[in-house]
Amino acid sequence: xxxxxxxxxxxxxxxxxxxxxxxxxxxxxxxxxxxxxxxxxxxxxxxxxxxxxxxxxxxxxxxxxxxxxxxxxxxxxxxxxxxxxxxxxxxxxxxxxxxxxxxxxxxxxxxxxxxxxxxxxxxxxxxxxxxxxxxxxxxxxxxxxxxxxxxxxxxxxxxxxxxxxxxxxxxxxxxxxxxxxxxxxxxxxxxxxxxxxxxxxx
Amino acid sequence: xxxxxxxxxxxxxxxxxxxxxxxxxxxxxxxxxxxxxxxxxxxxxxxxxxxxxxxxxxxxxxxxxxxxxxxxxxxxxxxxxxxxxxxxxxxxxxxxxxxxxxxxxxxxxxxxxxxxxxxxxxxxxxxxxxxxxxxxxxxxxxxxxxxxxxxxxxxxxxxxxxxxxxxxxxxxxxxxxxxxxxxxxxxxxxxxxxxxxxxxxx
Numbered sequence: 001x002x003x004x005x006x007x008x009x010x011x012x013x014x015x016x017x018x019x020x021x022x023x024x025x026x027x028x029x030x031x032x033x034x035x036x037x038x039x040x041x042x043x044x045x046x047x048x049x050x051x052x053x054x055x056x057x058x059x060x061x062x063x064x065x066x067x068x069x070x071x072x073x074x075x076x077x078x079x080x081x082x083x084x085x086x087x088x089x090x091x092x093x094x095x096x097x098x099x100x101x102x103x104x105x106x107x108x109x110x111x112x113x114x115x116x117x118x119x120x121x122x123x124x125x126x127x128x129x130x131x132x133x134x135x136x137x138x139x140x141x142x143x144x145x146x147x148x149x150x151x152x153x154x155x156x157x158x159x160x161x162x163x164x165x166x167x168x169x170x171x172x173x174x175x176x177x178x179x180x181x182x183x184x185x186x187x188x189x190x191x192x193x194x195x196x197x198x199x200x201x202x
Numbered sequence: 203x204x205x206x207x208x209x210x211x212x213x214x215x216x217x218x219x220x221x222x223x224x225x226x227x228x229x230x231x232x233x234x235x236x237x238x239x240x241x242x243x244x245x246x247x248x249x250x251x252x253x254x255x256x257x258x259x260x261x262x263x264x265x266x267x268x269x270x271x272x273x274x275x276x277x278x279x280x281x282x283x284x285x286x287x288x289x290x291x292x293x294x295x296x297x298x299x300x301x302x303x304x305x306x307x308x309x310x311x312x313x314x315x316x317x318x319x320x321x322x323x324x325x326x327x328x329x330x331x332x333x334x335x336x337x338x339x340x341x342x343x344x345x346x347x348x349x350x351x352x353x354x355x356x357x358x359x360x361x362x363x364x365x366x367x368x369x370x371x372x373x374x375x376x377x378x379x380x381x382x383x384x385x386x387x388x389x390x391x392x393x394x395x396x397x398x399x400x401x402x403x404x
Contacts, residue, residue: 049343049346050301050305050343061290063290063293063294063297064297065296065297065300065301065304067296067300068293068294068296068297068300069293071292071293071296072289072290072293072296075289075292075293087274087277087278088263088265088274090273090274090277091265091270091271091273091274091277092270094267094269094274095265095266095267095270098267098270099252099267102267103252141251141252144251
């Protein structure tokens with residue numbers, strides 16, 4: 001039985017929970033009490049020395065970093081597929097997964113962590129504004145790439161969309177109005193049952 | 203014929219050049235004149251909207267982000283392999299590739315870009331010291347993981363080492379003395395012909 005260490009407010013853990021639902025993979029979800037700093041406790045650091053969620057444990061095989069876990073679930077549970085059948089399509093999915101981390105995930109964390117968990121007087125407004133500009137530039141690129149398409153790669157929902165879902169969720173909180181093709185795509189991926197069932201409580 | 207847009211001083215492009223040599227894949231190397239800001243020119247931004255190197259062009263199929271390119275070369279040129287044969291081994295390679303980016307590559311850039319290209323009065327000493335501390339913490343984790351092993355995953359040189367090579371190169375410039383197992387491993391991967399042939403001119 002797969003065990004997934006996660007937290008309901010973790011964007012990166014949510015990616016894995018979405019994939020588990022999309023692929024109907026049974027797993028035991030273990031919530032790491034991050035408010036009580038359980039992710040810094042020796043037992044957790046022994047599993048994941050970086051003290052982050054998610055961490056996967058499959059009968060003692062321990063794996064962390066959400067994108068590596070998604071690749072592993074795809075390799076071990078290929079049906080239904082969340083990557084295209086051809087090498088070029090798979091490579092493009094990997095490229096978009098990476099760009100989501102570089103151009104959206106980090107910047108989103110810069111904005112939403114303070115907005116969700118800190119009082120306004122502790123916000124670093126300049127850093128948050130810079131992150132917002134970077135996100136807006138990234139969405140312009142996505143807008144071009146999504147022209148006339150329902151999904152980023154080929155005609156199918158893929159691991160690229162799985163990676164984007166938790167971050168797209170926060171456009172309203174970030175006061176970002178995505179351009180039209182990005183807005184339609186965001187709506188499409190947030191409507192999936194796997195997204196609805198993993199929506200963070202706050 | 204593969205075309206690779208690169209720059210001889212680019213750490214991320216070097217990863218792909220190493221894999222091309224390890225796999226003996228013929229490719230045309232096209233140097234992007236980054237000093238003249240060719241990476242911001244319209245013709246290059248049409249290939250890679252983020253204006254970074256490397257970018258791969260295989261008969262019109264365009265792919266960027268070094269790790270996605272490495273995965274693609276592995277899928278299309280599987281011999282000699284740079285990943286283990288089993289899904290767990292492959293997943294661990296993907297995990298280490300990601301951690302190299304998160305815990306070493308970014309921090310290394312923070313330190314070496316100023317040291318290589320800016321006069322000392324323009325260095326952000328505080329930011330650079332923070333990056334150095336993060337690298338040292340990461341190397342402690344690697345030290346534990348490399349105990350009794352020649353390579354990070356299984357018994358073989360893999361894409362994990364390909365990703366680390368360009369950053370390990372800069373330990374001396376960063377004035378970082380790696381712990382013993384990391385030092386031995388670094389020496390091992392820097393001695394390969396693929397590393398020697400791609401060593402940056404400065």
